[in-house]
Amino acid sequence: MSFRRSSIQDLFPREIDIEVCLKTLKIYQKLEGDVNCVVWDASLVLAKYLETMCVDNSGFLSGLKVLELGSGLGLVGLTAATLGAQVTLTDLPESLSLLRLNITENKSKISSMGGYAIAESLIWGDSSSDIHKEEFDLILMADCIYYEEAIEPLLETLLQLNKHLGKTPIMYLTQEMRDSEIQKRLWDTFYERLSENFNIEKIPEEQQHVNYRSSDIVLLKITRK
Ligand SMILES: C[S@@+](CC[C@H](N)C(=O)[O-])C[C@H]1O[C@@H](n2cnc3c(N)ncnc32)[C@H](O)[C@@H]1O
Numbered sequence: 001m002s003f004r005r006s007s008i009q010d011l012f013p014r015e016i017d018i019e020v021c022l023k024t025l026k027i028y029q030k031l032e033g034d035v036n037c038v039v040w041d042a043s044l045v046l047a048k049y050l051e052t053m054c055v056d057n058s059g060f061l062s063g064l065k066v067l068e069l070g071s072g073l074g075l076v077g078l079t080a081a082t083l084g085a086q087v088t089l090t091d092l093p094e095s096l097s098l099l100r101l102n103i104t105e106n107k108s109k110i111s112s113m114g115g116y117a118i119a120e121s122l123i124w125g126d127s128s129s130d131i132h133k134e135e136f137d138l139i140l141m142a143d144c145i146y147y148e149e150a151i152e153p154l155l156e157t158l159l160q161l162n163k164h165l166g167k168t169p170i171m172y173l174t175q176e177m178r179d180s181e182i183q184k185r186l187w188d189t190f191y192e193r194l195s196e197n198f199n200i201e202k203i204p205e206e207q208q209h210v211n212y213r214s215s216d217i218v219l220l221k222i223t224r225k
Helices: 041-056 075-082 093-112 148-161 181-197
Strands: 011-018 023-030 065-069 086-091 116-121 138-142 170-176 198-202 217-224
Touching: 011 041, 011 075, 023 075, 023 093, 041 075, 041 138, 041 170, 041 217, 065 075, 065 148, 075 086, 075 093, 075 116, 075 138, 086 093, 093 116, 148 181, 181 198
Parallel strands: 065 086, 065 138, 086 116, 138 170
Antiparallel strands: 011 023, 170 217, 198 217
């Protein structure tokens, strides 16, 4: 399924500057819908952190093979691609049409920076996907700890993606800490289970983008134990 001109009228664009390379991403959001109809704050924090890392080391992302899980509208993956990475953005099959529209919309900016972006279906826990056979330098996730039933499948996918002997990816995850008891419990469960197999380092706020950081959003660097 792809978005036709008539359905684009039900969308509204959000423009987000990537200051470090003077490009502006245009991301179409839906006027109404489920969790992936807007760009979430956690993805802004992660996208801007990638940018911050490129201020200190402009070639940091150039040519890296990057995978994004639960991309939603694609801000994080599109930022990495505009900073020169070869990015596979993934989500549930039903989320891909808008994600692909956002890739197409930003394609010329991405290719002018030497980057590349493609969208593929990746359902967490589905080990049949060929994506698990690939080796990535970086794996990115923003606001993916949201669904109780998806926690174990997501952990399974992270283990699968870390099973290659040649290359162990570095993973960055942002998550908004929500007030509800159920969300707090979900986060605690995920964190505890993640720490069984992975080293987790919390990136302090002062190392994040000066205008895009928040005490409500955690940023973790994760590697396989
Ligand atoms: C809260 S949204 C965050 C979207 C985006 N990362 C952002 O921060 O703007 C969570 C995303 O995870 C995706 N998702 C949920 N369950 C999933 C699953 N089992 N497999 C793959 N993706 C899933 C949703 O479709 C959605 O795009």
